[in-house]
Amino acid sequence: MSRAFQQQIHNTLADARLQEAIYTATGRLKDSRRAVIADSVLPDYQELRTQANLLKQHAIDNLDYYLEQFQGSVEAHGGRVTWCKDGTEVADFVLSLAKQRGARLIVKSKSMTTEEIDLNERLEHHGLESVETDLGEYILQLAHERPYHIVAPALHKTRYDVANILTERLHAPHDTIIENQTALARSVLRQKFLAADIGITGANFLVADSGAIVLVENEGNARLTTSAPKIHIAVAGIEKVIPRAQDLAVFLKLLARSATGQLLSVYTSFLSGPRRPGEIDGPDEFHVVLLDNGRTRLLPNRERRQSLYCIRCGACLNTCPVYRKIGGHSFPWVYSGPIGAIITPQFMGPAHEPGLPFASSLCGACAEVCPVKIDIPKILLDLRSEVHKTEAQAGKNRLEKFVFRAFAWLMRHPRAYEIAGRLAALSSSSGDGGWIRRVPALLNVGPLRAWLSQRDLPPPPARSFRQLWRRR
Amino acid sequence: MSREDVLHRVRTALGRDAGQPAPAPPPVRLRIPEVSPEARIASMTARLEALAGRVCRVSTPAAARAAVAEILGDRTAIISNAPYLKECGLSTLPGVRSGIYDRDQLRALCSTLDVGITSADYALADTGTLVLLSSPQEARLISLLPPAHIAVLPCSRLLTGLDELFSSRPDPAAVSSSMVLITGPSRTADIEQILVRGVHGPGQITVILVG
Numbered sequence: 283m284s285r286a287f288q289q290q291i292h293n294t295l296a297d298a299r300l301q302e303a304i305y306t307a308t309g310r311l312k313d314s315r316r317a318v319i320a321d322s323v324l325p326d327y328q329e330l331r332t333q334a335n336l337l338k339q340h341a342i343d344n345l346d347y348y349l350e351q352f353q354g355s356v357e358a359h360g361g362r363v364t365w366c367k368d369g370t371e372v373a374d375f376v377l378s379l380a381k382q383r384g385a386r387l388i389v390k391s392k393s394m395t396t397e398e399i400d401l402n403e404r405l406e407h408h409g410l411e412s413v414e415t416d417l418g419e420y421i422l423q424l425a426h427e428r429p430y431h432i433v434a435p436a437l438h439k440t441r442y443d444v445a446n447i448l449t450e451r452l453h454a455p456h457d458t459i460i461e462n463q464t465a466l467a468r469s470v471l472r473q474k475f476l477a478a479d480i481g482i483t484g485a486n487f488l489v490a491d492s493g494a495i496v497l498v499e500n501e502g503n504a505r506l507t508t509s510a511p512k513i514h515i516a517v518a519g520i521e522k523v524i525p526r527a528q529d530l531a532v533f534l535k536l537l538a539r540s541a542t543g544q545l546l547s548v549y550t551s552f553l554s555g556p557r558r559p560g561e562i563d564g565p566d567e568f569h570v571v572l573l574d575n576g577r578t579r580l581l582p583n584r585e586r587r588q589s590l591y592c593i594r595c596g597a598c599l600n601t602c603p604v605y606r607k608i609g610g611h612s613f614p615w616v617y618s619g620p621i622g623a624i625i626t627p628q629f630m631g632p633a634h635e636p637g638l639p640f641a642s643s644l645c646g647a648c649a650e651v652c653p654v655k656i657d658i659p660k661i662l663l664d665l666r667s668e669v670h671k672t673e674a675q676a677g678k679n680r681l682e683k684f685v686f687r688a689f690a691w692l693m694r695h696p697r698a699y700e701i702a703g704r705l706a707a708l709s710s711s712s713g714d715g716g717w718i719r720r721v722p723a724l725l726n727v728g729p730l731r732a733w734l735s736q737r738d739l740p741p742p743p744a745r746s747f748r749q750l751w752r753r754r
Numbered sequence: 755m756s757r758e759d760v761l762h763r764v765r766t767a768l769g770r771d772a773g774q775p776a777p778a779p780p781p782v783r784l785r786i787p788e789v790s791p792e793a794r795i796a797s798m799t800a801r802l803e804a805l806a807g808r809v810c811r812v813s814t815p816a817a818a819r820a821a822v823a824e825i826l827g828d829r830t831a832i833i834s835n836a837p838y839l840k841e842c843g844l845s846t847l848p849g850v851r852s853g854i855y856d857r858d859q860l861r862a863l864c865s866t867l868d869v870g871i872t873s874a875d876y877a878l879a880d881t882g883t884l885v886l887l888s889s890p891q892e893a894r895l896i897s898l899l900p901p902a903h904i905a906v907l908p909c910s911r912l913l914t915g916l917d918e919l920f921s922s923r924p925d926p927a928a929v930s931s932s933m934v935l936i937t938g939p940s941r942t943a944d945i946e947q948i949l950v951r952g953v954h955g956p957g958q959i960t961v962i963l964v965g
Contacts, residue, residue, distance in 0.1 A: 307947050326785070336780040344776035346764045359927060365757040417953055418944035436944050444945055464942060464950045471954065476865060492927035502898060502940040502955025509894040509932075510861070520760065525779045527925050531916045532783055542943075545801070545881045546916075549955065550935040554927035560890040563857050564931055574760045581767030 283637025290612040300438055304609045307437045308600040314543020315597055315651070324539070333532050335655040338591035341490075341524055345581070348490040348523045349572060355493025359555030361568035368575050369399025372517060375571060376401070376482070377408050383513065385410070385479030389471075391497070391504035392416035393484025394432060394594055395519050395573060397616045398629075401482070412482070413474050415503035417467055424451040430610035431618065433541045433596035438609065471503070481507035481565070485518035486537065486593065488570070492527045494554035495570060498537060498547045505549050514553075514565040520572050521590035527552070533593065536653035540595035576629035586661055589624050591654040598648035598658060604641055614638065620648035624661045632669050639665035685730065700748055707742040716741065784917040794879035794912045795963060801882025805938030806951060807959040811909075815842040818906050818964045822871065823847055825904060825960055829868035832860075832900065835891045836873035842906060842964070844871060855890070864899035870956070872897050874907045876922075877961065880915040881937055884961065888932035897936060902958040909965040 294300055319327045341348050353363040366372045379385070388405065390396065390412055402423065405412045414423040418436035422429060425447050429435035436444075445458045454466055483504055485495040495516045497504045508514045524533065530552075538544040557564030580586050599605045599619030610618040614635040615626045623638050632639075639662050648658040673679045692699050718739040720726075726734070765772060789797070799809040810825075812818050819842050826847065833845055833852045845852035851867065854860045864870060872892060876885040884905050888894050897903050913919055926933040940955030951957040 303946075310947055329783075333780065333783050340776070340779050343768065344770070345768065346761050346770055346772075347774065347776040349761070349764070355927070359931070365760050367756045367759060371756060415954070416944070417942045421944070434944065434947070437947075439945065441945055441948075460945045460948050461950055463945060464953055468953055472865070475954075476861070489927075492925050494927045500940070501942050501953040503953070505894070505898050505934065506954055509898065520764070526782065527927070528782045528784060528920045531920045534916055544937075546883055546935060546937045548937050548939070548941055550937075552926050552933040552935075553931065555931050557888070558931050561888050561931060562855055562860055562890060562893040563895050564888060568931075572760070574756070574763070578760065578763040578767055581764060 283640065284614075284635055287612065287614060287635055287637050287641075291608045294609045294612050295607060299440070300609060301607070303438055303440065305606055307431075307434060308606050311434070311542060311596070312600040315540055315600070316543075318539045318543050318545060324535075330532055330536055331653055331655055334536055334593075334653060335591065337524060337529050337532065338654050339588075342521060342581075342587055342590050345520065345523070348525060349520060351490040352488050352493060352523050352570075353572075355489075355491060356555065356568075356570055357493070359493050359568075360558075361493065361555040361570060363570050363572060365572045366574065368573075369401065369404065372396075372399055372401060372571055372573060373404035373408075376405060376480075376515060377410070379513070379515070379569070380405075380410055380480060383479065385513065387474065387478045388412040388480045388482055389474055389478040389503075389507050389511065390414050390419075390482045391484070391499065391507040392419050392435070393482075393517060394429070394616060395484045396482065396517050397429060399573070399575060401517070413471070413478075415471050415475070415507060416499070416501060417464060417503075420467055420471065421447055424448070428611070428616055431596060431599055432594050432621075433599075438611070475506045475510045478507075478511040480513045480515060481511040482515045482517060483507055485516045485522055485570070487530065487533060488518055488523040488572075489527050489530070489552075490523055490525050492552075492554055494527065494552050496530065497551045497553070498534070498549070499551075500542075500544075500548040502549060505551055508551060508553055509564060512565055513567040513569070514556075515569045515571060516553075517571045517573060519590075520574055520577055521592075537593055537595055540593075540597040540651065540653040580628050585657075585664060586624075586628060588656045589621075589628060589661060591656050592621055592625070593654060594621075595653055597651040597653065601647045601651045603643055603645060603647070608641070620658045620662075621656075624656075624658055624665065627665050627668075632665065632672065636669045636673070639663075639669060700746070703742070703746050703748075707744070707746075784921050786918045786921060787914055789879065789914045791909060791912070794914065795909060797879040798877055798882055798912060798961070798963070801880070802938065802959070802961060803882075805882060807882065807938050807961065809961045809963060811963045813965065815964060818842045818962050819844055819847070821962055822904060822906065826850075826869060829902070830866075831869035831871050831904075832863045832867045832896055833871040834873065834893060834896050837891065838873045838908065839871065839906060844906065854893075860893055860895060861899075864895040867900055869902045869904060870896035870898070870900040871904045871906065874905045874911065874961075876919055877905075877907060877912045877963075878915050878919060878935070879912055884936040885919060886934050886936065887926065887930040888934075889930055894932055894934070897934070898955050901952060901956055902960075903936075903956040904960045904962065906962040906964065909963050912963065 487496040605619040
């Protein structure tokens with residue numbers, strides 16, 4: 283585990299206000315989800331999950347087929363598809379299009395994929411203005427921070443933080459009333475929407491048979507981003523493709539329920555191509571960027587391939603006992619929580635943060651709530667073993683290996699085990715029946731210290747089970 | 755161009771050849787329950803009201819006109835070109851701009867007027883949703899830019915839910931560049947999980963069901 287990762291975790295744990303904010307927000311999202319998937323309101327919930335899993339599996343197993351079909355359908359409706367290997371290619375594409383069309387102002391609606399490639403920074407570096415329009419994302423852009431949560435990006439900000447940000451960045455009067463803060467953002471962003479040359483969105487789904495992209499949101503900013511400017515660019519990971527429009531009946535029922543506990547999000551937009559002849563409004567140009575950015579690295583391994591089923595609902599974050607303590611910014615990349623712990627090492631390589639697959643209690647709650655049934659704990663274990671193999675090759679964990687060998691030997695030799703147990707009872711110095719929070723300096727080394735730094739041990743009993751058994 | 759490069763990586767990883775077809779996908783799963791028209795109306799009303807929207811049921815187009823006039827009060831409005839709205843005589847209401855086919859004019863009006871009036875292609879009873887397909891009759895911005903939205907549609911367009919929608923419209927892209935599902939007023943909970951309505955879209959939504 284890197285120092286930076288450890289430090290972030292400790293900072294988050296030490297911040298009582300932040301702890302409460304994370305706990306309350308994730309708790310609310312978690313409860314809302316539970317209420318709308320209950321048997322009494324959605325009796326076929328498990329069937330829908332199974333169907334969603336099968337559809338994703340099928341789409342990913344035949345990914346090249348569906349991507350080509352998608353491109354054909356988009357082009358049939360007058361849209362254009364551009365394939366990109368990485369963020370640099372996406373930025374180059376947008377920059378050259380902007381240059382050709384004389385565009386300067388871009389409005390953006392929330393997209394994790396564009397966060398992944400730092401698209402705003404890349405565009406602004408070249409003199410374009412790129413404005414986030416989702417309220418939470420807008421606040422974070424003003425504060426120069428990355429999203430704290432896949433679905434609730436500004437989860438860690440209070441109304442007081444927001445008031446300070448708006449005053450500092452927009453020179454607005456200091457106002458801590460959330461309705462007023464929202465109204466201010468609305469009026470600033472409304473002007474941006476009406477003046478923007480290009481709208482950039484992500485995509486929740488790419489529909490192969492229709493050539494459509496689907497956007498799910500509550501505020502209306504994605505609708506404005508795709509309806510007001512003359513050019514719409516959707517940037518989507520290649521894994522977002524699903525076979526048919528009719529499959530949306532399954533995915534849409536699961537997505538909003540799992541994300542925010544709504545039956546449907548306020549706006550679901552199904553967009554295909556530029557405006558048609560006769561249509562009064564809508565963009566004149568419709569572009570879809572299909573992005574790899576490391577996704578193809580996940581494909582060869584059948585087990586790990588599942589990581590690409592994710593529909594970014596955030597349910598695994600809300601239910602994860604680790605995320606709920608260490609929060610989003612402790613995670614080393616844009617994706618946080620259990621899904622971040624399996625995606626990040628695979629996209630960025632395990633060396634990016636070797637401690638990441640270990641930041642889990644393996645309780646399995648994430649797999650239980652996942653609407654597309656990704657077996658997150660299994661992939662975490664697989665990634666852990668990969669980290670260990672590389673470390674073993676580098677000769678890093680010799681001491682740990684020795685400790686585990688000694689432990690294995692102890693477990694196979696009952697007499698030695700019993701003596702060790704007695705010694706442990708004697709060495710627990712306090713004798714007041716309290717938890718053991720410290721061990722003798724001699725034992726406080728290497729892997730044992732690392733293990734004990736996160737754990738307290740119950741006091742050893744006065745008599746061991748073996749002693750009690752013999753007395754019967 | 756990275757197309758071939760990405761496709762090559764995908765195929766190599768999956769062990770597939772160029773041009774290889776996909777096996778049949780899992781069968782489509784659409785379940786359409788039997789729900790009486792009255793029960794649909796009741797569900798639509800309950801769902802939308804739970805989201806702070808309003809549903810008014812009237813029996814005739816003339817009554818719809820009276821209902822819209824009352825809701826509008828002295829507010830200004832823009833009305834879409836949907837034939838059903840003309841049938842209801844809504845385009846002749848005072849203070850209502852109608853017959854707009856020019857994009858710039860539409861944008862200007864939608865950003866200054868108080869209310870946008872549209873019809874809807876369908877409504878989904880089990881979620882309280884309106885479904886609008888973009889067309890020369892129905893522009894995107896009318897249900898989006900003004901601070902309030904009124905939708906007027908006959909009860910016969912009330913479907914049970916998503917499954918029935920995708921069964922009647924297996925490919926929405928065949929007829930329009932945009933199909934939007936609207937479920938309640940625009941909202942956010944981005945600051946402290948406190949619900950605020952009318953962020954970027956309309957904060958008020960009223961559905962008038964006729965028949």
